[in-house]
Amino acid sequence: MRLAPAAAALTLALALAAPAGAQIVVGRSIHGVRPTDTEARFRALLGAPDGPRAFGDEPSDYGLDFRGGRYHGLFATKSHRGFYVSTTSSSQRTASGVGPGVSARFARARLHGERCGRIFDADRGIDVTQCAIRRRGTETDFAISFGRVFEVAIDASGARR
Numbered sequence: 001m002r003l004a005p006a007a008a009a010l011t012l013a014l015a016l017a018a019p020a021g022a023q024i025v026v027g028r029s030i031h032g033v034r035p036t037d038t039e040a041r042f043r044a045l046l047g048a049p050d051g052p053r054a055f056g057d058e059p060s061d062y063g064l065d066f067r068g069g070r071y072h073g074l075f076a077t078k079s080h081r082g083f084y085v086s087t088t089s090s091s092q093r094t095a096s097g098v099g100p101g102v103s104a105r106f107a108r109a110r111l112h113g114e115r116c117g118r119i120f121d122a123d124r125g126i127d128v129t130q131c132a133i134r135r136r137g138t139e140t141d142f143a144i145s146f147g148r149v150f151e152v153a154i155d156a157s158g159a160r161r
Contacts, residue, residue, distance in 0.1 A: 022095035024152055027135035030087050031071065035138065035156040039080040042066065042073050086153035099152055104129070104144045111142065121145075 024030050033045050043049070046066035053062040056074075063074045067089070074084035090101035096110040108116075108131070116131040121143070129144040137158050143151040 023092040024087070024094045024099055024140075026094060026133055026140045027138045027154065030085050030092060030152065030154060031089075033071070033073070033082075033085050035073075035082050035085045035154045037082050037085075039064070039073070039075050039082070042082060042085075046071050083157045084153065084155050086151055088151050092152065098142065098149065100149050102149050104147050104149065107131070107142055107144065107149050114142070 023032075028034060031045060033042055042064065049064040049066055050069060051065065053064060055062050060077050061074055061083075062077060063072060065072050070087060070089040072084075072086045073082045075082050088100050090099065093099035093102075094110075098107045098110045108114075111131060111133065114131040114133050116129055119128050119130050120126075121128045126145050131142040131144065133140045137156060139155045139158065141151075141153045141155065142149050143153070
């Protein structure tokens with residue numbers, strides 16, 4: 001079936017203008033992964049982890065990186081259930097277009113209900129503006145430094161304790 005040139009141009013314009021489904025759903029998921037999903041679900045959606053489990057300060061928790069470190073999950077050792085998911089992937093966006101790589105100005109204009117404050121990220125050794133949106137036991141954090149969002153995280157640790 002051949003489309004008339006005008007119809008083909010309209011179809012192309014609609015395809016380019018239509019946003020893909022939001023990959024970051026504030027308070028809910030990143031790339032379809034909810035922070036409370038099991039490790040098996042993280043693996044099913046993101047593939048095999050980049051390396052072995054990394055244990056942190058809490059003896060009951062461990063972390064895994066996925067897809068070259070662009071995704072990270074924190075899990076409880078006993079249940080292998082997550083409580084935190086984050087991404088630095090610039091392909092991940094909210095429905096309003098906010099995600100890693102966008103300018104701080106754009107993010108602040110598009111976020112609603114956020115509270116922002118300055119923190120020092122000791123792991124990275126940088127000062128960060130962290131804008132948080134709290135909803136139903138979760139907190140979605142947009143980490144901003146050097147004028148850009150560099151990470152988005154959903155923390156459900158308040159819901160699990």
